[in-house]
Amino acid sequence: MLHNPRSLMSLALATVLLQGPEPQQAPQPPPPQPPQQPSEIGLVIRTREPGVPPKYAVPDFVALASDAETQAAAKTIGQVLWDDLNFEREFYLSPRDTYASIPAARTLSQIPFDRWRELGADGLVMGTVQRDTNGLRVEVRLYDVRGERSVFGKEYTGSAANPRLYAHTISDEIHQNQRALRGVARSKLTFSSDRDAEKMAGTVENRNVKEIYITDYDGANARRVTVNRSLTITPSWSPDGRAIAYTSYKRGAPDVFISFIYQGKQEEPSRGRGQNFLPAWSPDGSRLAFMSNRDGNPDLYVMNADGGSVRRMTNHPAIDVTPTWSPNGNQIAFVSDRTGTPQIYVMDADGLGPARQLTHESYCDRPTWSPAPYNEIAYCSRTGPGFDIKVLDLASGERRQLTFGEGSNESPTFAGNGRHVAFSSTRAGKSQIFTIARDGKDLRQVTKTGNNFTPNWSR
Amino acid sequence: MPRNHSMIKPSVCTSLLALGLLVLMAGGCAKKTPPVARPMPPPSRPGGIPARPPAPPEPVLEQPVIPPEPVAEESIGSKSLDDLNRDSPLKAVFFDYDSAELAADAQAALTSNAQVLKTYATWVVTIEGHCDERGTAEYNLALGERRAIAARGYLVSLGIPGDRLRTISYGKEFPFDSGHDESAWRKNRRAHFVITAK
Numbered sequence: 001m002l003h004n005p006r007s008l009m010s011l012a013l014a015t016v017l018l019q020g021p022e023p024q025q026a027p028q029p030p031p032p033q034p035p036q037q038p039s040e041i042g043l044v045i046r047t048r049e050p051g052v053p054p055k056y057a058v059p060d061f062v063a064l065a066s067d068a069e070t071q072a073a074a075k076t077i078g079q080v081l082w083d084d085l086n087f088e089r090e091f092y093l094s095p096r097d098t099y100a101s102i103p104a105a106r107t108l109s110q111i112p113f114d115r116w117r118e119l120g121a122d123g124l125v126m127g128t129v130q131r132d133t134n135g136l137r138v139e140v141r142l143y144d145v146r147g148e149r150s151v152f153g154k155e156y157t158g159s160a161a162n163p164r165l166y167a168h169t170i171s172d173e174i175h176q177n178q179r180a181l182r183g184v185a186r187s188k189l190t191f192s193s194d195r196d197a198e199k200m201a202g203t204v205e206n207r208n209v210k211e212i213y214i215t216d217y218d219g220a221n222a223r224r225v226t227v228n229r230s231l232t233i234t235p236s237w238s239p240d241g242r243a244i245a246y247t248s249y250k251r252g253a254p255d256v257f258i259s260f261i262y263q264g265k266q267e268e269p270s271r272g273r274g275q276n277f278l279p280a281w282s283p284d285g286s287r288l289a290f291m292s293n294r295d296g297n298p299d300l301y302v303m304n305a306d307g308g309s310v311r312r313m314t315n316h317p318a319i320d321v322t323p324t325w326s327p328n329g330n331q332i333a334f335v336s337d338r339t340g341t342p343q344i345y346v347m348d349a350d351g352l353g354p355a356r357q358l359t360h361e362s363y364c365d366r367p368t369w370s371p372a373p374y375n376e377i378a379y380c381s382r383t384g385p386g387f388d389i390k391v392l393d394l395a396s397g398e399r400r401q402l403t404f405g406e407g408s409n410e411s412p413t414f415a416g417n418g419r420h421v422a423f424s425s426t427r428a429g430k431s432q433i434f435t436i437a438r439d440g441k442d443l444r445q446v447t448k449t450g451n452n453f454t455p456n457w458s459r
Numbered sequence: 460m461p462r463n464h465s466m467i468k469p470s471v472c473t474s475l476l477a478l479g480l481l482v483l484m485a486g487g488c489a490k491k492t493p494p495v496a497r498p499m500p501p502p503s504r505p506g507g508i509p510a511r512p513p514a515p516p517e518p519v520l521e522q523p524v525i526p527p528e529p530v531a532e533e534s535i536g537s538k539s540l541d542d543l544n545r546d547s548p549l550k551a552v553f554f555d556y557d558s559a560e561l562a563a564d565a566q567a568a569l570t571s572n573a574q575v576l577k578t579y580a581t582w583v584v585t586i587e588g589h590c591d592e593r594g595t596a597e598y599n600l601a602l603g604e605r606r607a608i609a610a611r612g613y614l615v616s617l618g619i620p621g622d623r624l625r626t627i628s629y630g631k632e633f634p635f636d637s638g639h640d641e642s643a644w645r646k647n648r649r650a651h652f653v654i655t656a657k
Contacts, residue, residue, distance in 0.1 A: 207633050208633075210632070231629070231632055231633075233596070233632065234596070234597065234600075247600075249627075249629075252627075253625075253627055254600075254627070254628070275604070275626075275627065275628070277600050277601075277628075278597055278600065291600070291601060293604050293608070293626070293628075296608065297605075297608070298600075298601035298604050298605065319598070319601040319602065319605060320601075321597060321598055321600065321601040322597040322598065335597070335598055337557075337598075341557070342557075342595075342598045363557075363594070363595075363598075365594075365595035365597050365598045366595060366597050380595060385593075387595065410595050410596060411595070411596060411597070453596055454596055454597070
């Protein structure tokens with residue numbers, strides 16, 4: 001670490017220097033219909049027609065230095081920002097190839113607004129990239145094209161190692177500033193994978209190692225987290241995104257482990273008491289629900305994150321497995337085959353009171369509770385030879401299907417804003433991670449190498 | 460042996476070069492210490508385990524820290540055990556889809572295994588529960604557990620001491636047949652016996 005201060009900077013992600021709207025602009029009255037969190041909203045760019053998302057153009061950022069690294073960073077930031085802003089579908093992103101006829105700006109003071117207006121753009125995101133003692137200095141402005149004024153402006157400094165992080169940060173801030181929406185461009189996925197094609201040592205059979213990996217939400221920056229050289233599966237992000245709990249067979253018998261990814265620390269909270277699987281963090285990060293055979297049958301338990309205060313949650317001769325917490329931590333949904341087939345149930349998180357059956361389908365697994373403002377449980381359901389992803393609205397009882405028989409689709413997980421679901425699918429041959437919007441649109445493939453399973457999306 | 464001389468030379472050169480570099484690097488300090496070659500002790504990391512860098516004050520995602528490599532819980536991988544397991548006298552037990560029930564043929568296989576375990580009274584075995592790929596990854600971890608527990612319970616009922624029988628579920632993680640049809644699935648829905656001590 002210390003020998004590479006750059007990489008340290010990049011995640012520290014830069015001091016963010018708020019500049020706000022440009023000073024020269026005339027004081028504007030607040031927009032007539034401020035969205036939910038007016039304190040967070042600046043001047044909002046709108047279309048002329050109500051109900052239509054504003055059209056944004058995001059050209060490559062302007063490199064203010066001629067070296068290759070700055071030039072490449074400027075290009076990357078612009079392109080990734082286009083993808084990031086497109087992801088939430090709050091804006092209509094003007095296709096990049098339509099910008100070709102518009103002369104590239106050299107500085108932010110000479111923007112040909114009339115040309116962008118001709119393109120139909122309501123908003124224009126322009127940025128500059130230059131060298132800084134620490135790495136990069138990135139300045140960004142969001143312009144109201146008709147008003148020819150800046151409505152959002154910030155400057156970022158930090159490492160040059162990961163230019164994508166500037167784009168992700170800008171995207172999240174524009175979504176917050178313009179739509180009062182928590183973007184997920186800086187969120188991450190964790191999953192288990194056999195992509196490094198390692199084999200278990202010391203067994204007769206030829207068994208593949210699986211390890212825990214993380215990537216950005218869009219699949220970039222894949223990194224391996226564990227080096228257990230064993231079966232290591234079913235990862236789960238801690239709510240603060242600094243730790244990942246998972247099931248590993250590294251000591252032979254399966255147990256729950258926690259990797260603190262920024263500290264290089266690994267803990268085993270239950271320390272080998274029974275065989276323990278499928279950890280799920282409580283929303284406040286203090287506890288883990290998990291499945292264990294410690295009393296002779298697959299049942300659910302809750303323990304503190306340090307392994308203390310273990311409490312048995314189910315006591316039923318059938319299988320109880322795959323816990324997930326409600327966003328307020330008061331309930332736990334899980335899977336049981338107590339009626340003969342695996343179905344989704346919900347119970348109070350104090351372990352008291354009866355469990356309520358939520359599904360009556362052929363075979364259901366991996367419930368995952370959406371964050372607010374939605375109150376939904378996504379799960380996978382057998383719909384034929386394989387599984388599809390469904391979403392159950394807990395208020396209305398209605399369910400909708402997100403996938404339709406393309407391969408087998410398993411292990412859904414919600415994005416932190418509840419607007420997207422990641423899952424594994426065999427639709428592309430091997431098992432890969434995909435994301436899809438909560439309305440079933442905008443399918444994207446996240447992983448492309450090896451087989452990848454049981455994704456979990458950071459908050 | 461003249462050849463030896465010529466072979467030694469480069470290494471002497473290398474040492475001198477290294478010393479020279481050391482002296483150069485130490486040049487900032489005014490002390491003129493005699494150039495005594497003191498080989499640095501290798502970092503004491505058994506088995507080449509990657510070092511854990513100190514905890515950074517801020518997230519350092521570029522270099523996710525590699526957790527320490529596990530120490531194997533038991534060193535039982537002797538060759539004879541491997542050989543024994545490769546040609547195991549203990550029969551696998553097979554199950555129906557999404558079931559941990561012991562059918563008649565499963566009970567017959569377990570009865571045969573009980574005889575073997577009575578003959579070799581020191582053997583300790585791990586009963587692995589496996590599932591076919593048609594179930595989900597999560598639920599299959601529990602189903603594999605149930606299969607292993609069912610096989611173990613039957614052996615205990617036949618008089619095999621429970622402390623010789625460990626269970627472990629691998630869900631659908633380690634299929635024996637990687638095919639995608641019923642003949643493969645049938646082989647993969649099993650309780651598999653591994654001799655871990657003899």
